[in-house]
Amino acid sequence: MDHFDVAIIGAGAIGLAIAQRLTTADFMQQRSIVTLEQEATFGQHTSSRNSEVIHAGIYYNPGSLKARLCRRGKKLIYEYCQLHNVPFKRTGKLIVAGEDDFAKLEALEQQARANGVVDLHWIDDTELRNLEPAIQAHSALFSASSGIIDSHAYMQRLLQQAEANGALFSPRSRILEIGRKGDRFLLDCEIIASGAPIQKDIYRFSASHIVNCAGLNATEIASRTEGISPASIPQIHLCKGDYFTYRRKSPFNHLIYPVPDANNTGLGIHATLDLAGQLKFGPDVQYVESARFDVNPDKARDYALTIANYFPTITTDDLSPGYAGIRPKLSGPGEAEADL
Ligand SMILES: Cc1cc2nc3c(=O)[nH]c(=O)nc-3n(C[C@H](O)[C@H](O)[C@H](O)COP(=O)(O)OP(=O)(O)OC[C@H]3O[C@@H](n4cnc5c(N)ncnc54)[C@H](O)[C@@H]3O)c2cc1C
Structure with missing residues (x-):
C-alpha cells in the first residue's frame, strides 16, 4: 500500500497554501505530501466563487481569531503576490x-x-x-x-511551487472514508474517470497525517473519519x-x-x-x-x-x-x- 507523510484533502486556496507552505518548511524536508482533489483541476469551488478582495481586517470582533488572521493574512498575501508575480x-x-x-x-x-x-x-x-x-x-x-487579487493565478502559483518542491497533486480523486490502523490513517479514494460516469474504482493508501481542507465538504469528511467524535464536529x-x-x-x-x-x-x-x-x-x-x-x-x-x-x-x-x-x-x- 502506498504511504504518504501528509495527505491534504481539497485543492482550494487553503489546501494549496498548506501544501506550498509544508513543502518549504525545514521539518518537512524529505517528507512525502499529496494533495487530493475530487475535481479535474484545482480551485473549482468556493475559491473561484468569491469577490477576490484582499480584506483589511475591519469587520471582525476585536480580539477574535478572524480579526488577527485577516490583518496578518493581508500582509502575507501582498508579500507573496509581490515576490511570486501573482497579479494584484x-x-x-x-x-x-x-x-x-x-x-x-x-x-x-x-x-x-x-x-x-x-x-x-x-x-x-x-x-x-x-x-x-x-x-x-x-x-x-x-x-x-x-x-x-487574481485568485486563479494565486492558486496556480501555490500548486506550481508545491509540485516543484516534490509534493504530488492528484485531481479526480475523491476521499470517501478514512479509517485508522495504529498511528496511520487509511484513506479510501474514488478515482473519477475523465468526462465519464463515476467509476467505482477505489484506491486505498495510508497517511501519517491528514489535513482536511474540503471546504463545503469538510464536516462530511470529518464525520467519515474513524476516531473523530461526532460531538466535536461543528455544524x-x-x-x-x-x-x-x-x-x-x-x-x-x-x-x-x-x-x-x-x-x-x-x-x-x-x-x-x-x-x-x-x-x-x-x-x-x-x-x-x-x-x-x-x-x-x-x-x-x-x-x-x-x-x-x-x-x-x-x-x-x-x-x-x-x-x-x-x-x-x-x-x-x-x-x-x-x-x-
Ligand atoms: C460569496 C463569497 C464571497 C467571498 N469573498 C471573499 C473575498 O472577497 N475575499 C476573501 O478573502 N475571501 C472571500 N470569500 C471566502 C473565500 O472564498 C474562502 O475562504 C476560500 O475560498 C475557502 O477556500 P477552501 O480551500 O477552504 O475551500 P474550497 O475552495 O471550496 O476548496 C475545497 C476543495 O475541496 C475539494 N473537495 C471537497 N470534498 C472533497 C473530497 N471528498 N475529496 C477530495 N476533494 C474534495 C473541493 O472540490 C474543493 O476544490 C468569499 C466566499 C464566498 C462564498
Whole structure:
C-alpha cells in the first residue's frame, strides 16, 4: 500500500497554501505530501466563487481569531503576490453610508482601530467626488490597504511551487472514508474517470497525517473519519451569495462597500472590480439547504434598488446574472458571528 507523510484533502486556496507552505518548511524536508482533489483541476469551488478582495481586517470582533488572521493574512498575501508575480492591485476601498447609517459607520471605524487597522480614514465630500464622482453618500471611510487579487493565478502559483518542491497533486480523486490502523490513517479514494460516469474504482493508501481542507465538504469528511467524535464536529450552515455583472464600463476605480448587514452576516451588496476592470455587484445573503449555484435573473431589480442607495444612476438593465458562491458558516441565520 502506498504511504504518504501528509495527505491534504481539497485543492482550494487553503489546501494549496498548506501544501506550498509544508513543502518549504525545514521539518518537512524529505517528507512525502499529496494533495487530493475530487475535481479535474484545482480551485473549482468556493475559491473561484468569491469577490477576490484582499480584506483589511475591519469587520471582525476585536480580539477574535478572524480579526488577527485577516490583518496578518493581508500582509502575507501582498508579500507573496509581490515576490511570486501573482497579479494584484491595491485599489483601496470606500465604505459609504447614507445619513441614517452614519452612526454604524462611526462604530465600524472604531472597531477597525481596535483591530489595529491604522490606515482607515474619513474622507470629505470633495475628496469623495474626486475619487468616485458616481457615488452618492452622506459620509465615507477610505481603506487604503484593501485590494484585489487574481485568485486563479494565486492558486496556480501555490500548486506550481508545491509540485516543484516534490509534493504530488492528484485531481479526480475523491476521499470517501478514512479509517485508522495504529498511528496511520487509511484513506479510501474514488478515482473519477475523465468526462465519464463515476467509476467505482477505489484506491486505498495510508497517511501519517491528514489535513482536511474540503471546504463545503469538510464536516462530511470529518464525520467519515474513524476516531473523530461526532460531538466535536461543528455544524455548517450553507450561506449562498449571488453576483450580478455590470454590463457597462465601470464608473469606479475603487471597491465600494455599504455598511455591513447586522451580525456581519454579509458585507452588504458591494461593488468589486476584477483585474481586467470588470465591475460586479454582490454577494447577497441567503441560507440554503443544499449547495446550488443558480442566479435568479429576477433578483436584478432588488439588487438595483439596493445599489441605488450609493450609486443612484444604476438601473435593472445594467445588471446581468453572474455567478454564485456558498459560504460554509459556523453560525446560522440570526446568530452572532462565530469565531471558533
Ligand atoms: C460569496 C463569497 C464571497 C467571498 N469573498 C471573499 C473575498 O472577497 N475575499 C476573501 O478573502 N475571501 C472571500 N470569500 C471566502 C473565500 O472564498 C474562502 O475562504 C476560500 O475560498 C475557502 O477556500 P477552501 O480551500 O477552504 O475551500 P474550497 O475552495 O471550496 O476548496 C475545497 C476543495 O475541496 C475539494 N473537495 C471537497 N470534498 C472533497 C473530497 N471528498 N475529496 C477530495 N476533494 C474534495 C473541493 O472540490 C474543493 O476544490 C468569499 C466566499 C464566498 C462564498
